[in-house]
Amino acid sequence: MTAIWDLPDFDAHESVHMFDDPDSGLRAVIAVHSTHLGPAAGGTRFWHYADSGAAITDALRLSRGMSYKNAMAGLPLGGGKGVVLAPAHRRKTPEMLHAFGRAIESLGGRYVTAEDVGMSDADMVEISAETRHVAGLPVADSAAAGGDPGPFTARGVYLGIKAAARYRLGANTMAGIHVAVQGIGSVGGGVARLLAADGAKLTIADIDAAKAQALADETGAQLADLNTIMTLKADIFSPNALGAVLNRDSIDALNVSIVAGGANNQMATAGDAQRLFDRGIIYAPDYVINAGGIINVGLEYLGNATAQDVHDRIDIIPQRLTAIWDESKADKLPAAIVADRMAQRLIGRG
Numbered sequence: 001m002t003a004i005w006d007l008p009d010f011d012a013h014e015s016v017h018m019f020d021d022p023d024s025g026l027r028a029v030i031a032v033h034s035t036h037l038g039p040a041a042g043g044t045r046f047w048h049y050a051d052s053g054a055a056i057t058d059a060l061r062l063s064r065g066m067s068y069k070n071a072m073a074g075l076p077l078g079g080g081k082g083v084v085l086a087p088a089h090r091r092k093t094p095e096m097l098h099a100f101g102r103a104i105e106s107l108g109g110r111y112v113t114a115e116d117v118g119m120s121d122a123d124m125v126e127i128s129a130e131t132r133h134v135a136g137l138p139v140a141d142s143a144a145a146g147g148d149p150g151p152f153t154a155r156g157v158y159l160g161i162k163a164a165a166r167y168r169l170g171a172n173t174m175a176g177i178h179v180a181v182q183g184i185g186s187v188g189g190g191v192a193r194l195l196a197a198d199g200a201k202l203t204i205a206d207i208d209a210a211k212a213q214a215l216a217d218e219t220g221a222q223l224a225d226l227n228t229i230m231t232l233k234a235d236i237f238s239p240n241a242l243g244a245v246l247n248r249d250s251i252d253a254l255n256v257s258i259v260a261g262g263a264n265n266q267m268a269t270a271g272d273a274q275r276l277f278d279r280g281i282i283y284a285p286d287y288v289i290n291a292g293g294i295i296n297v298g299l300e301y302l303g304n305a306t307a308q309d310v311h312d313r314i315d316i317i318p319q320r321l322t323a324i325w326d327e328s329k330a331d332k333l334p335a336a337i338v339a340d341r342m343a344q345r346l347i348g349r350g
């Protein structure tokens with residue numbers, strides 16, 4: 001049996017906590033990768049895993065990712081992740097959530113949670129009955145930080161796309177710049193609307209054909225089918241649906257000079273960063289450009305923040321991206337690798 005310390009994703013985690021509450025049926029992992037910059041923050045996933053080892057690996061991988069993301073967003077927060085192992089029947093009960101809240105509380109603020117896959121803001125409310133180390137709660141006041149992260153993420157991605165167009169194409173305006181948007185949900189739809197307002201030329205694709213048609217009617221975007229959106233001749237490809245869309249074949253087939261979108265974990269393998277770089281394509285590292293949502297939740301947790309504070313911090317995303325592209329050019333290294341290197345420096349592991 002492999003010890004946790006020897007797992008490839010362990011990466012010097014500060015601590016990994018396993019919880020078992022027979023009364024509620026809760027089984028959970030909380031991984032604390034780094035508290036160098038502040039309390040380890042990262043959402044909790046509710047997921048049915050093939051075995052408990054897969055849950056631990058997922059917690060470790062996602063928790064390191066949160067350290068990097070929070071650091072690059074300039075937040076005074078470290079990185080951590082919660083994983084609740086969904087039972088075979090996949091039902092989540094209030095008792096389980098309360099037990100998970102007590103588990104978080106037992107860490108005394110070293111870990112702060114929020115929603116992730118399989119968790120809702122209503123679940124965060126249940127957890128908040130047991131601990132104050134939780135964010136992503138519903139907000140009544142639209143001027144306060146918090147609430148739906150989608151529009152905040154979309155704004156950061158939009159600003160990142162504009163920065164990339166300026167950097168790579170010398171474009172001071174998005175008017176006439178052709179952007180191919182894959183996925184027009186909460187993030188991609190918001191990005192498309194913001195770009196349309198700037199006069200960008202849009203082509204969109206989504207598996208929900210009716211939703212895509214409605215957005216095309218609203219914005220004047222062209223529609224593409226799911227297979228051609230990534231091979232279209234355009235200036236920018238913006239992935240906002242699934243992860244792992246950038247692989248050997250799809251990178252070869254790209255017909256753009258910029259990839260900038262909000263989807264998480266866009267590269268299928270570690271070698272894909274180099275492939276993009278070798279093709280001369282400017283890449284906006286996903287966890288840097290899509291940090292708007294975590295900035296929103298992070299400032300909500302830190303307290304006394306307004307939606308304007310969140311916007312002000314999101315406005316810094318283009319500067320961070322530009323610093324990455326400058327370092328990438330100077331050191332002849334892919335942007336994704338430069339971003340990881342910068343993040344490691346920020347968390348004191350340079």
Ligand code: NAD
Pocket residue numbers: 149150151153182183184185186187188205206207208211226240241242243262263264290291293
């Ligand atoms: P969403 O579910 O609102 O939207 C996703 C959209 O992609 C849907 O419209 C769906 O129909 C479409 N889609 C799914 N498969 C597709 C395919 N093969 N081709 C084209 N379209 C497809 O999700 P979202 O919140 O907009 O998140 C989108 C991506 O951004 C995800 O990867 C998510 O992890 C990431 N992300 C989201 C946030 C946020 O604040 N919501 C923050 C950071 C990262």
